[in-house]
Each structure stands twice: as structure tokens, then as C-alpha cells.
Amino acid sequence: MTVPQLTLKENNKTTIYVCGLRRSTFFCVNYVILYMVFIAAGAAVFARFEQPHEDDLIRHLKLSKMEFIRKNPNLNHESMEIFIKEVLAASNRGVSAANNVSGEPNWSFGQSLFFACTVITTIGYGHVTPLSQEGKLFCMLYALFGIPLTLVLLTALVDRLMIPTTKYLHFLNSRLGHLYPPFTIRLLHFATILTTLIFLFLLLPAAIFTYVEPEWNYMDSLYYCFISLTTIGLGDYIPGDAPDQKYRPFYKLMITGYLVVGLVCVMLTLSIYYDIRQLNFGVLFMLENDEARPKDPEKMHLQEAGTNRTKYLNEKDSPASPDDTTPVHSIP
Incomplete structure (x- = not known):
């Protein structure tokens, strides 16, 4: 399948049109579409590879939490949840309860x-x-x-x-x-x-x-x-x-x-x-x-x-x- 092209000459300059658009604009529009497809394909592949590992990690974390609660029946669940949230908040700010509390700042x-x-x-x-x-x-x-x-x-x-x-x-x-x-x-x-x-x-x-x-x-x-x-x-x-x-x-x-x-x-x-x-x-x-790009005399001087x-x-x-x-x- 061939794409229809039109070549026009204006002021001794040749401009090629494809599907009613300048050839460069036509390529740019198609590139944007291809780029969006590329991003969507990447998202699909990442989801395919990483979702099962995340599910396994969530399952393991739930089992560990249940095991910890079973071994500590007198533990206040509400206090434990507050402590976990504080640890996560500190970790998101670059402070790890495992290392930085007693390690190098x-x-x-x-x-x-x-x-x-x-x-x-x-x-x-x-x-x-x-x-x-x-x-x-x-x-x-x-x-x-x-x-x-x-x-x-x-x-x-x-x-x-x-x-x-x-x-x-x-x-x-x-x-x-x-x-x-x-x-x-x-x-x-x-x-x-x-x-x-x-x-x-x-x-x-x-x-x-x-x-x-x-x-x-x-x-x-x-x-x-x-x-x-x-x-x-x-x-x-x-x-x-x-x-x-x-x-x-x-x-x-x-x-x-x-x-x-x-x-x-x-x-x-x-x-x-x-x-x-x-x-x-x-x-x-x-x-x-x-032909469609504005001329900048100072920039042309620097390029020369x-x-x-x-x-x-x-x-x-x-x-x-x-x-x-x-x-x-x-x-x-």
C-alpha cells in the first residue's frame, strides 16, 4: 500500500505533502502514535512479569504477619499497625529502622x-x-x-x-x-x-x-x-x-x-x-x-x-x- 504524496514548489522551495500534511509533520504524527504504542506495550510486559512476583510477596507478607500475631497473642494489634506505618514513613524518607537507627547517618x-x-x-x-x-x-x-x-x-x-x-x-x-x-x-x-x-x-x-x-x-x-x-x-x-x-x-x-x-x-x-x-x-x-522555521540571525551567526x-x-x-x-x- 502506497501513501499518496504531493510535491509543491513555492518560491523555488520544494515541499512534500503526505495525506495533506507536510512530510515531516506526517512522520512526526506517526512517531507520536508509535511512541504511545511502545509505552503501552512496555506497561503490558512489565505487568505480565512483575504482577505474579508482587502477588507472591503480598501473600508471604500476610503469612508472616499472621505468624507473628500467632506467636504474640497479647500484642496490641492497633499499636503494631501504628508502628508499621511509622517504619514505612521513615523508610520512604530514607531512614531504615533496620540499619540507620544504629548505623552511619x-x-x-x-x-x-x-x-x-x-x-x-x-x-x-x-x-x-x-x-x-x-x-x-x-x-x-x-x-x-x-x-x-x-x-x-x-x-x-x-x-x-x-x-x-x-x-x-x-x-x-x-x-x-x-x-x-x-x-x-x-x-x-x-x-x-x-x-x-x-x-x-x-x-x-x-x-x-x-x-x-x-x-x-x-x-x-x-x-x-x-x-x-x-x-x-x-x-x-x-x-x-x-x-x-x-x-x-x-x-x-x-x-x-x-x-x-x-x-x-x-x-x-x-x-x-x-x-x-x-x-x-x-x-x-x-x-x-x-521554510517553516523562523530565522534567528544571532543563532545563524553563532553557527557560522x-x-x-x-x-x-x-x-x-x-x-x-x-x-x-x-x-x-x-x-x-
Whole structure:
């Protein structure tokens, strides 16, 4: 089944219409529909996998409660319910009756440093939250300034890391450019970078966490690394919270460094991916010839200035094919 298309030329600009809509708008509408279906499908799968486990947990909890009441017949049920609610309320605020009552507080400097990192990197585990009104206000102000500062830092570091990765792309192009098309070489470049970063920041750290965290298996550790570096931050697994954790402040500091460096590498991977135009499906939603997009002279001036600062590497060291459009990043 073919979708009817209409091509119009206005003021020397070509605009393609599909089903009465601009082609980019048509793609965007269909993408929104596909995205909603994707969310609904994800919800169905999660419900299918997790509901039986939740039912088993509820059943086990009810049996444990009945067994506890049976062994303590003189216990005041109303007082017990009040105590359970207080424990749950404290747990939701980051205070565990099992550990933190007698263990290290959540707001020691090491723990606070870890919390500050999760706030400004937008990971936000949620297992520890500010308790005071002053702390909540400061958390908002701190995030308001800290998140942009973090984005600037990550962008600056990614820009520097793009230099060696681009040199590596030129190396591949110089050695393989006469055998394979530029798109194939770019895929090879992206695959090697992605594989290296997956090993260094997912597989290897997961093995370390499995060794350090006594209650984590490898899947738990890999799950924690992925959830953290993608800034999802569910907070169901937090390293260093075991009651007998050795060198907790230093351990938290190392995890903080791992998260920051890992986020830089995630952004680097995304930058390399978006540079491959054939894989960047976002171009399907761009307005054709920018005819419907308002022009910003200042923004155009900044873009031209940035383009003028971008230079190619010495071509004698990189005999690339004529079709190669490798971007090269230079240190200012």
C-alpha cells in the first residue's frame, strides 16, 4: 500500500505533502502514535512479569504477619499497625529502622556528596531526600544552578573526547576507505567505540560491584550500572549502603567519580551516533528546507562562527574517500 504524496514548489522551495500534511509533520504524527504504542506495550510486559512476583510477596507478607500475631497473642494489634506505618514513613524518607537507627547517618559528608552528585546529574535515586524545609529549598536552588553547570562540563569533556575518536575514524578511513564505503566505516567506528565503552563502564564495573556488594549478583550489578548511567535512577539498588560496608566515604567518592565519567561516555556515544546521518532518524521530522522555521540571525551567526572553527585533519595522513564527511573537533 502506497501513501499518496504531493510535491509543491513555492518560491523555488520544494515541499512534500503526505495525506495533506507536510512530510515531516506526517512522520512526526506517526512517531507520536508509535511512541504511545511502545509505552503501552512496555506497561503490558512489565505487568505480565512483575504482577505474579508482587502477588507472591503480598501473600508471604500476610503469612508472616499472621505468624507473628500467632506467636504474640497479647500484642496490641492497633499499636503494631501504628508502628508499621511509622517504619514505612521513615523508610520512604530514607531512614531504615533496620540499619540507620544504629548505623552511619544518611547525611554524613560522604553520603551528602553522593546525594549532591545524583541531584545535579539528574540521576536522582530517591532513596534519600531532604528532610528539612531549608534542605528542600536549597536542593531546588542547588539543582537549578548545578544541572546547567553539569551539562556544560559534560559537553566540554565530550568535545575534547571527540578529538581522539575522530582521529580514530580518520585512521579507519585511511586504511579501509578504498575497500568499504564511508557508511560502513562509520558503523565499524561506532561499533568499536560502543563495545569498548560497554566493557569499561558496564561489564567491568558490574563485576566489581558483584565482588564488593555482598547481596548483589552480576545481573543486579549490571542493572544498577545501566539504570544509573542512563540517569533513570530507580534507587532500588544503592552501592555502599550495607551496614558493615568498609571505607564507606571513599567508596561513595569512587562511585561519584564513576557516575560522572560514565555519563561523559554515554554522551560521547550518543554524539558519535548522531553524527551518522543514516542512523539519525530525527532528520525525518525536520522541516523541509527550513521554510517553516523562523530565522534567528544571532543563532545563524553563532553557527557560522562554530563552523569556521571546525577544521579537518591533515589530509596527507587521512586519504579519505571523496564521499567522507567526517566531522573533526578541534581544541579551542
